[in-house]
Amino acid sequence: MADFSPPERNDTREILLEVAERLFARKGFEAVTVRQLANEAGVNVAMVSYHFGSKVGLLEALIAEKFPLTLERLSEIANSISTPWEKLLATVDMYAEKLFEGYNFHRIIMREMSLSQRPKLVNAITDHFANVLSVIRGFILEGQDKGMFRPADVELTIATVFGSFSTLIGQGKLMCIMLGEDCEDNIYSAKGRARFTDHLKDLLRLHLMVKETV
């Protein structure tokens, strides 16, 4: 008899990673038990230790799998786009896409950094972040060299954009209150995302390109 069962997503390792991303983000690393992970994934408790060594090993694997993808996207932008300003715009869009679609993952990362309890994870995140940042800084320096951007407190400008992104993703409830939305779904919708990225692009423009009338 033919096999009509679904596509057979049956790689235990992959399923555990998926489930872990969802549960860790929703409940926090500490609050999720390996038994919950195993149940949700439909596998035995022992599989976490077997495949990842330990519970934090699972979290480390999750991170190691995701970070390289962002760096790839960034170097695509660096290579395929000509003007620094358009590189920045593309970076904002790229990050918005990454964060809005993978906000569970981002919440995990930010929580780990805020706790700073697991040095191995903190280092992995810090390194990745430094890499991303040096690329972006490169975009801005290029723009200033070419006289397209005015000199400005670049570090704080980047920090502001990052902080806005980060808080939107991590503090959906509070952002809803601030933005006058009645539901988190609204700010994470395509429309909410557009409103937000437009605002950030405008913020960058104000800081990097606009000359004030004194």
Next chain:
Amino acid sequence: MADFSPPERNDTREILLEVAERLFARKGFEAVTVRQLANEAGVNVAMVSYHFGSKVGLLEALIAEKFPLTLERLSEIANSISTPWEKLLATVDMYAEKLFEGYNFHRIIMREMSLSQRPKLVNAITDHFANVLSVIRGFILEGQDKGMFRPADVELTIATVFGSFSTLIGQGKLMCIMLGEDCEDNIYSAKGRARFTDHLKDLLRLHLMVKETV
């Protein structure tokens, strides 16, 4: 014989609140055990349940004790300062003071909101936040009515300022990387704080008061 012992900070309840603020912030609520709390406070494990009912009761008490103070400060600003713009500036300074000096507490709050696992806490935080926000929104509306502020996406502007604050406090390590500092102490120093608040005030000014040369 006279009693030369130190000022006798011996109110168990108060000590537990102090210790809880520090430990919860540093390690996260879940990762802190009531035995750690009791040890650090130099009291018996049972005292947490006795004084606060439970471990989360302790966290709730911590929050209930701190929130009203911020609202007091805000209404002082509203009553003692005349122009909307100066009210906003004073609010930024006030919040900077609160956050920089009580960043442990703020980290706890943000983590609780990010997790959204304890409805009672989430509601308390949400309510407080809504109160604070309506006051600030009032400042801005007042400025727009008086023609001092240009119309702008006020919600997003506030969200940006809040996001920057929040991330600076919650993600010290990442902020250091962005700001080119080698140590978290630097960004939390008086100098770092001034740099940051100046930047945020400038950001508000750009969005609310500056007319561009098109």
Next chain:
DNA sequence: AAAAAAATTAAACACCCGTTTGACAATCAG
């Protein structure tokens, strides 16, 4: 098809969790 390796399982392990108990001291009201 037989042997080796890898994956999965149920059960157990040792430990730590938040909370409760009941005995004992301190404080205070009448």
Next chain:
DNA sequence: CTGATTGTCAAACGGGTGTTTAATTTTTTT
């Protein structure tokens, strides 16, 4: 002073934790 209330303590409770074991099935290799 007496009785009651409150605060503190060591010890125990029941249950949940991440991880390991040893047996068994599945897969791969020879």
